[in-house]
Amino acid sequence: MHIRPILSAMRRNKVGAFLIALQMALTLAILCNSLFIIEQRLTLMARASGVDEDNVFVLTNQWVGTPDDLNARIATDLAGIRSLPGVVDAYPSNSYPLRGGGWSDGVMLADHQVHPNTHTTLYFADEHALNTLGVKLLAGRNFSPDEIGSRAENSLGHPPVVIVTKALADKMFPDGSALGKTIYVEDGPTTITGIVEKLQTPWVSNSFGEKFPENSMLEPYHYMVSGYHYVVRAQPGQLDAVMKQVQKKLLEINRARVMVKVMTYAEVRAEAYRNYRGLAIILGVVCTSLLAVTAFGIVGLTSFWVTQRRRQIGVRRALGATRRAILFYFQTENVIIAAAGAAVGVALAVGLNLWMVTSFEMLRIGPAYVLVGAVAVMLLGQLAVLWPALRAASIPPALATRAA
């Protein structure tokens, strides 16, 4: 294939070629960065919370007024819930993974350290928590019933023992010796009595929580406040039925309460990641529109060129050029333009990403993304040029002999 004639033809149509190249460069830059953002969000959304999400639901319970027999009420409620058929287990807590709000504290290796070694979320739990959540105990032991204390509102806890996630244990003791060690939390010492595989914090979609997404600590407490959450695990396949029964049972036990929210874990997850999902969808729609606009733009401009050059094409055909040669001409022309556009686009894409890294909390884009983007944009160009090129190839040689 001779490139020279294509280049000289392009030189006579500099602006058109430049516009297509510019458009492809911009498309590439936007596309790469959008796909990169989408992929990042999807990766974050795909993380497991550590909870047996298919079978667990949460119920937010708010007592009317501030009852002074909370301990007894919680015990009665729990006995009632656990006695229901289809219920595997249940426990009360101040918060749960993906909730969006909860407690956090610094964790230290020494008393009165100025800066904590890391941060963790605090979940209040009893000996039923691990079984309810379905988290795996990797080392150590569960809480025993006599370790569970009552924790008053507005007070610091002094838990004798705590259960931590592997992520938190490894952060504090990178050599893997966390079990049985003393750490300082809530301004006091405590002992790590168990290590669980995984349990996310309540904050999974904000910059605060992303600093320690799996640093969780279970403290052996029932929390004595009028508003808290029951976390309940149902037998597989019985979630819906159990949710209804638990609500009915709780009202039977005591009507002076408001069940503020009853959510399956699927709902909790959807709520937690709603804006991430939204961003991914919106960017996806914009990217699709972008590809469509660019593709149709190429179709439009190339068709125009074909129309403009009908006579020249006819002459070439009359002089012996095959249909394939004409088709190839337009395809090659597009490859040259697209390659120039892609080259500029790669630079733009990286530049845009670097700017976003400094302006937002964003990672550096990988070279694979940019390359895949470049190939995608060039393929798009080929696809878009096909129809006008085929039309050009079908111009009969006889056209050369006719007047315009």
Added chain:
Amino acid sequence: MFRYYVWLALRSLRRNPVLTALMIAAIGLGIGASMTMLTLFRAMSGDPIPQKSSQLFVPQIDNWGPDFREKSNEPPQPMLSYTDVEALMRAHAAPRQAAMYATGFVITPSDPQQQPFQAEARATYSDFFEMFEVPFKYGSPWGAQGDESHSDVVVIGKQLNDKLFGGASSIGKTVNLNNHDYRIVGVLDDWSPHPRTYDVIDDSFGDAEQVFVPLTVAIDRHMDIWGNNNCSAAYEPGWEGHLHSECVWLQFWAELPDAAQVQRYRSMLDSYASEQQHNGRFHWAPLTRLSSAREWMVLQHVVPDESRILLMVSFSFLFVCLVNAVGLMLAKFMGRSAETGVRRALGANRRAVFMQCMVETGVIGLAGGLLGLALTGLGLIGVRAVLAKDMSSLTHLDLVDVVLAVLLAVVAAVLAGIYPTWRATQVQPAWQLKAN
């Protein structure tokens, strides 16, 4: 003449329906995407009380010290401790001021048929209502008297009044909050500023609460803290212990009508902090800040990064659409060089050709703008469906948005048309006629 150009433009657009449709679609899509995001962004970064916000200020006092500062010269916490709030209220250094915190309780309706339900509430001072220009339907705020006498009074929102009292005036009646009766002194009209200027820490885009109680009463009754509550150190257990701790959980606003008062308030904050250093509570040089409402919105990062990213991506998309339109217009105008040549030969000057082409791009822009407006409407419905519920109040088109969309489209199309038009005016009539 203008009408003739419009007629010519329409004829020309009809002659080449595919190119025309592509141009209008490109501009429409670009406008649709960018206007959807701009509407969202404008709503998020909006100022619900523009006439007032320049007079509202948030003080910060660093009561935690340098160890907790992320940036060296910024107070680490956006909120205040009860100790400092009490001092600021006592100082009364602004014509109006209001401390506040988020709380909530169970409301038990007097009608036994109605189930008890949970309601979010705000504990604050009476000045709050005038400071944030809260409209009243019935009654009025509880007044300084209510603050000082720790009265069991309450202001409720319109929705709650509709629910409990069928929308009739409930002034003087009582409402049961957590087993205590409170006398209703005021009922608000529809009011829910977005963003929620007075509290952008707990929930920037949520709806305003339906219950407002005097903060003095909330403290007496140990009303739960539902907002952020950050503690730097251990404290005596119980409500009193927490109250006198260095935990920060209260927000504070001061209304300062002029620069002199702002200056005075600043020095008052500094002298208060030095006093705290002298009496041994702070072991560091005073660090205080006073931010206007607008500065506060920026400082608290009210507009999320997501929204900025989307705005940027959508305007880049609009730019691609415009580059696209430039190419298509160029194709169109150059495609009728012969016709332009004839017109020029028949006496039309360059100006006339220029005007004709510009009118044509304007018509395309207008059509693209109308399509873009329709797509913006659709886009906002889509955004409402996929974003969090508290964002949905931000997805309404107002008149400004509509005008902006059409104007943006016409300006964009005309800009895109400048080069193709210029090329069209350069057509040499003699050359074109000869070639034909």
